[in-house]
Amino acid sequence: MRQAIWFRSDLRTLDNPALFSASNTEQPPVAIFYVCHETWSEHNWAPIKVDFLWRNLEALQQSLSEKGIQLEVQLVPKFSQVPGALREFCRRNNIEQVHINAEYTLDEKRRDAAVDAVLSQDNIELVTHHGNLLVAPGQVRTQQGDYYKKFTPFNRRWRQVVNEMNDSEPVQVGPFSPTSASELPGCPVARKDSSHWPAGEQEALGKLGQFIGHCVEDYQQARDVPAESGTSQLSAYLALGVIGPQTAARALHEFSPEFPFGLPCGADTWLTELAWREFYQHLMYFVPRLSKGESFQTETDNIRWLDNEEGFQRWCEGRTGYPIVDAGMRQLTSTGWMHNRLRMITANFLVKDLLVDWRKGEAFFMQHLIDGSFPANNGGWQWSASVGTDAVPYFRVFNPVRQSEKFDPDGNYIRKWVNELDDVPTKHIHSPHSWLQQQRSNNYxxxxVEHKFARERFLTTFKQVKHG
Structure with missing residues (x-):
């Protein structure tokens, strides 16, 4: 029986259950990837993410050809055209089973349901695996059998489920006779250079090894200091599935025989970040309205946001006059990545200081992030805006100057990205305007907006929907 694997957000060979199952035959499977560029644009994919995807596709195609598996890449502009294209691919290759790793957001679920309906007409089976998560939606339930709406109890139960799973060895694909890799088609959309991020599964595994071996012990403290490279830098690889969560979790096993319990602080904190990633995907699966731009806390959809286009543009361009905010936004637009602490600070500022609809910021992040993941980005924005599950209480409004003093005390991060402030002494760097006014030239x-005024405005607006 001829098998196929349809690659999506799982561009790897290691710990890929769909690929492993499709390869569990005497003859090699065939592999397909669809470039749905018009749908990607509708989903606000960043040009740097497209470039990173393309480079990882090339690496995957080469890696698969060495294992004797041919990966075909087709341009199919819209998700709605995939069912017909996949049926033709299966007919051409005499396929009886197509293996996939599930995706959990609404458009992807609808696409897969449509594919299943079309393939079943030809008696072709669509076999779904859960290689993109450690724990599939539905495996983590409350005592009442419901999904978790708060992260802390989810994390507790999620770890119990992870602990109960069989700790398997890495799942590898056995080699078939090597074949030559075919050419990728021309990329049909704009790309932004992602070469700062090495592409390919081996590079991702090397980054993971470097992080676990040298950085994870300090992760709990270092992850909040944007001037240091204290994070794993693996989010872009996880977003495209160049590395799987099973591989990431297995790397932590060495720290504790009772994994996922008994981990030292840094490793435990990083595992919690993996749990957040899974929590937001579970929520997307169980709450379809989150995929439609709606808030988890439905009453907050009635907030009256300001039509503040000038403020929004100044935020986008890193010209708010708050150095820590501007540094974060300039890092994002320049590099396609932003430190997680800065994602919280900049999001909080847009929503609570400028009273701009969080959805505008959510879309802007996706349009620029190399690691743009819809569930994680949506969850983070709803958290910052106090409209989501587990959201920061609405009355907690970050003071950008205090955040700056706390997380960039010497101003090193600010000076790296806001060069107008190069000469500002450290004691003035977080709120430099009074010092700058005494200088001959000042182009910052x-x-x-004045923070104290903005804070009161936000609280008044939010109380109207929270308390009527």
């Missing part, structure tokens, strides 16, 4: 912008 004035604050777009």
């Amino acid at each position: 912008c004035e604050p777009v």
